[in-house]
Amino acid sequence: MPSASQASVDVNAALAAATKQTPPRPRVARPEVPFDTARGWLREMMLIREFELRCMQAYQDKKIGGFCHVYIGQEAVAVGCVAAVEKRDPIVTAYRDHGHALARGMDPRYCMAEMFGRIGGCAKGKGGSMHMFDRANNLFGGHGIVGAQIPLGVGLAFGTKYEDEVINGGKSSRVTLAFLGDGALNQGSVHEAMNLAGLLDVPVIIICENNGYSMGTSIVRGTTMGHDISSKASAYGMEGIAIDGMDVLETYWAMRDVVERVRSTSRPVFVDMRCYRYKGHSMSDPRKYRTREEEEAYERDDPIGRLKAHLESRGLTEDDFKSIQREVRATVRAAVEWSDQSPVPPMSDLYRDVYLERWGPYTGSSAPEMLGGGENEPSFKAIRPVEGEGELL
Amino acid sequence: MTATMREIEFRDAVREAMSEEMRRDTRVMLLGEEVAQYNGAYKVSRGMLDEFGPRRVIDTPISESGFAGMAIGAAMLGLRPIVEFMSWSFSLVAADPILNNAPKMLYMSGGQYGCPVVFRGNDGAGGQLGSTHSWAVEGLFSNVPGLKMVIPSNPADAKGLMKTAIRDDDPVFFLESERLLSLKGDVPEGEYLIPFGQARIARAGRDCTIVSFGRPVHFCLEAADALAREGVDCEVLDMRTIRPLDAAAIVRSVRRTGACVVVDQSWSFGSPGSEVAALVHRECFDDLDNHVHRVHSADVPAPYSYDLEQEYLPNTRRVCEAVRACLYRA
Structure with a gap:
C-alpha cells in the first residue's frame, strides 16, 4: 500500500499541536481491501459530504429549521465503523447523525425529508436533524442531549446479550456501536454507562468521535487527560484504543479488530477516534475559537482526498471519480426534490406515536410507511386494549 | 372480587x-x-x-x-x-x-x-x-x-x-x-390484571366526591368515616392511574354529589390535583355548589420534625376541613 501511513503523520501532528494530544499509535501494515469495496466507501463518503453541503444550503434557504450539525470532515469515521460491523449489530449516536444514517443505509430522501419536516422523513418529520431513526437498518437514533445515548447504547448491548444468552440459550453474538463526541466526555451519564458496561460485561464499543472541540471549547480546555482520552477507559476496566479516524482504511481495519474482540469476549472497548469537523458545531458557529491555518492543515489531508489518492494508485481514473461525483450530486439533488414534494404531516399526526395504545386524544402509532412499517409493529403490538367505560383524560 | x-x-x-x-x-x-x-x-x-x-x-x-x-x-x-x-x-x-x-x-x-x-x-x-x-x-x-x-x-x-x-x-x-x-x-389467589384508566369507588356516598390516589386514599377513607358521624356522606374515588386518568368516573360522581375535594400529596402548583380541579370545573360547572377544594402537601420543602411533617402532608383532619368547607359546613 502506498504512502497512506506517511500521509497520516501530518494530520496527527497537526491534531496533536492543535489539541496537545499524543497521536494514535503507529499503524501496523494492513491487508488491502478489494478495489470495489474501497470505491464503494469513497462513494459513501462523497455522498455524505454532498448531502451535508446541500443541508447547509437548505438551512440557509430556511427549508431546514432548528439545529443542524453537519458531518463534513468526519465521513471516514461513520463509513469505516459501519463497514466493520454487521447489519444485525445495533448503532446509536448523538445529534451529528446524518452521516451515520446514510452510512447505515438510510435512503438519502428519507434523511433529507426528515430535516424538511415532511411526512416522507425517516421519523415522519417528528424527529428532525438530531433524531435519525431507522429500524430496518438497526439504527436506534440520533440523540440530542449530550451523552444521553451512551447509557442507551450500553442498554442495547446488554439487550442483545440478554436475548442471545438468557432468552435463546446461546452465546452473545452481536456488538453495539455507541458514538459520542469528545464534548460528551464529561457528562455523568457517559461515565455511569462506562462503569455499567465494564461491570456487566456488555458487548458495546463506545466510539468517541474526537474532533477536538466541544462546540467552541478545545478538548484540553474542557477535559482532563485531553491529550490521551482513551486512558479514561482503564478506570472502568475496559480497553481503550486510539484510532485514526481521518483514514477510512485504517479506521476500518482497526475497528474490525476491535469488533472481533468484543464479539468474542463480550467485553466493552472505548475508542478515541481522532477526527476533525471542518464546519462549525452547528450552522450558527463562526469558528472564532480556532485558526484558519489549523482547518487548512486538516483539509489538505482530507479523508476523501486520501482515499481517492489511494484508489488512484490502484487504477481509479479521473473519469471514474467524476462519474461518482455526478452520481452522488444527482442522488442528493433528487433527495432534495423529493423532500420538497413530500407533504407536510397531516395535523392528525400530532397525537399519533405518543403512546402505542389508543386512549384519550392519542391515536396509537404506526411505523413510517416507506420503512416497511405498518399499523402497530408486531413486536410492540398492544397486548391489552383498554376496555374504556368512557372518556379518559 | x-x-x-x-x-x-x-x-x-x-x-x-x-x-x-x-x-x-x-x-x-x-x-x-x-x-x-x-x-x-x-x-x-x-x-x-x-x-x-x-x-x-x-x-x-x-x-x-x-x-x-x-x-x-x-x-x-x-x-x-x-x-x-x-x-x-x-x-x-x-x-x-x-x-x-x-x-x-x-x-x-x-x-x-x-x-x-x-x-x-x-x-x-x-x-x-x-x-x-x-x-x-x-x-x-x-x-x-x-x-x-x-x-x-x-x-x-x-x-x-x-x-x-x-x-x-x-x-x-x-x-x-x-x-x-x-x-x-x-x-x-390466581392471576388477574387491573386495566389502566379505571378508577375504583373506595367508598360510595351522596354528598361530596373525594378524588385521591395512593397513600392519601387512606386518609380520605378515615375522613369519610369521621364525617359520616357528622351526617356527611362522602364518596371516595381511588383513581389508581393518573395517566390515563378516568375522567368519566370523576365527572359521573361529581354530577351526582355536586361537590368535589381533591386530595393529592404532591405540591399544589401544576399537579394532578390542579388538573382534576380544572376538569371538574370544565365538565361539572353547572353541577357544583362550590368550587373544587384541594388538599395537597404544604407548599414548602418537606420538613424533618415529626409534627411539622404530619402537618405538611395531607392528613385526615385537613381532608375533613376541606370537605366541610366545600359543603359550607365550616
Whole structure:
C-alpha cells in the first residue's frame, strides 16, 4: 500500500499541536481491501459530504429549521465503523447523525425529508436533524442531549446479550456501536454507562468521535487527560484504543479488530477516534475559537482526498471519480426534490406515536410507511386494549 | 372480587406480580440498587434472586442515570425491564433518561421504537426523611406526555396494576409508598390484571366526591368515616392511574354529589390535583355548589420534625376541613 501511513503523520501532528494530544499509535501494515469495496466507501463518503453541503444550503434557504450539525470532515469515521460491523449489530449516536444514517443505509430522501419536516422523513418529520431513526437498518437514533445515548447504547448491548444468552440459550453474538463526541466526555451519564458496561460485561464499543472541540471549547480546555482520552477507559476496566479516524482504511481495519474482540469476549472497548469537523458545531458557529491555518492543515489531508489518492494508485481514473461525483450530486439533488414534494404531516399526526395504545386524544402509532412499517409493529403490538367505560383524560 | 382471598402485604403483592410476569415472559427482568443479593432495600424483591438468578435480577451500582438509561436501551430492543428506584427521590438524577428518552422515543422515532419499561419505587414522604428524600414526583412527572403513571393504594390493586404495567407497551411510572409497603390487604389467589384508566369507588356516598390516589386514599377513607358521624356522606374515588386518568368516573360522581375535594400529596402548583380541579370545573360547572377544594402537601420543602411533617402532608383532619368547607359546613 502506498504512502497512506506517511500521509497520516501530518494530520496527527497537526491534531496533536492543535489539541496537545499524543497521536494514535503507529499503524501496523494492513491487508488491502478489494478495489470495489474501497470505491464503494469513497462513494459513501462523497455522498455524505454532498448531502451535508446541500443541508447547509437548505438551512440557509430556511427549508431546514432548528439545529443542524453537519458531518463534513468526519465521513471516514461513520463509513469505516459501519463497514466493520454487521447489519444485525445495533448503532446509536448523538445529534451529528446524518452521516451515520446514510452510512447505515438510510435512503438519502428519507434523511433529507426528515430535516424538511415532511411526512416522507425517516421519523415522519417528528424527529428532525438530531433524531435519525431507522429500524430496518438497526439504527436506534440520533440523540440530542449530550451523552444521553451512551447509557442507551450500553442498554442495547446488554439487550442483545440478554436475548442471545438468557432468552435463546446461546452465546452473545452481536456488538453495539455507541458514538459520542469528545464534548460528551464529561457528562455523568457517559461515565455511569462506562462503569455499567465494564461491570456487566456488555458487548458495546463506545466510539468517541474526537474532533477536538466541544462546540467552541478545545478538548484540553474542557477535559482532563485531553491529550490521551482513551486512558479514561482503564478506570472502568475496559480497553481503550486510539484510532485514526481521518483514514477510512485504517479506521476500518482497526475497528474490525476491535469488533472481533468484543464479539468474542463480550467485553466493552472505548475508542478515541481522532477526527476533525471542518464546519462549525452547528450552522450558527463562526469558528472564532480556532485558526484558519489549523482547518487548512486538516483539509489538505482530507479523508476523501486520501482515499481517492489511494484508489488512484490502484487504477481509479479521473473519469471514474467524476462519474461518482455526478452520481452522488444527482442522488442528493433528487433527495432534495423529493423532500420538497413530500407533504407536510397531516395535523392528525400530532397525537399519533405518543403512546402505542389508543386512549384519550392519542391515536396509537404506526411505523413510517416507506420503512416497511405498518399499523402497530408486531413486536410492540398492544397486548391489552383498554376496555374504556368512557372518556379518559 | 369473588376469587379466594388471602391477606398479604403490599410489598408481597408487588413481588408476586413481578415474579409471575417473569415466569411468564423471559424478556422481563428486574434491575436496581440492592434488588438481588440484599433482597431489596425494602424487601420488595425478597427471594427473587434465588428464583431467577443474577442474569434476571440484577444489582446495579448507585448510578440511576446509567441504569435507567441502560434499561431504556434494552427496552428499545424489545426487552421489558423493571427498574427499581430505591426512592423516586433518587430518580431526579435520572431525569434525562426517564423524561427525555423513555416517553419521547416513540414520537421522535416516528413510531419506530417503543419503550416498554417499568420504573417503580417509593414515592412521597417516608418517615421524617427530610426535604431531599420525600419527593412526591407525581406533580413533576405527570406533566409529561408519553408516559403512564400508576399510584396504587392497596395490595390488591398494586398486584393487578403491576402486572398490567409490565405487559404494557408504553413506559410506566409505578409509584409505591414506603408507608404502605407493610400494609396488609386481601389479594385474590390466581392471576388477574387491573386495566389502566379505571378508577375504583373506595367508598360510595351522596354528598361530596373525594378524588385521591395512593397513600392519601387512606386518609380520605378515615375522613369519610369521621364525617359520616357528622351526617356527611362522602364518596371516595381511588383513581389508581393518573395517566390515563378516568375522567368519566370523576365527572359521573361529581354530577351526582355536586361537590368535589381533591386530595393529592404532591405540591399544589401544576399537579394532578390542579388538573382534576380544572376538569371538574370544565365538565361539572353547572353541577357544583362550590368550587373544587384541594388538599395537597404544604407548599414548602418537606420538613424533618415529626409534627411539622404530619402537618405538611395531607392528613385526615385537613381532608375533613376541606370537605366541610366545600359543603359550607365550616
